[in-house]
């Protein structure tokens with residue numbers, strides 16, 4: 001699958017596909033009532049993947065606001 005640059009932040013995140021699989025793909029389990037903040041959910045996942053705090057915030061912002069994954 002092609003990793004294309006986000007037109008908002010100009011970055012092609014290699015983690016996006018894994019996030020889609022592991023988190024977005026489990027949205028029914030994680031957040032069945034669409035009640036949680038997906039910025040925070042994404043941030044926690046990114047930190048668990050050993051991103052730095054800065055990288056994790058940038059990734060969370062990207063997922064939450066630039067994609068339909070979060």
Ligand SMILES: [Zn+2]
Pocket residue numbers: 006007008009010011061062063066
């Ligand atoms: Zn982006």
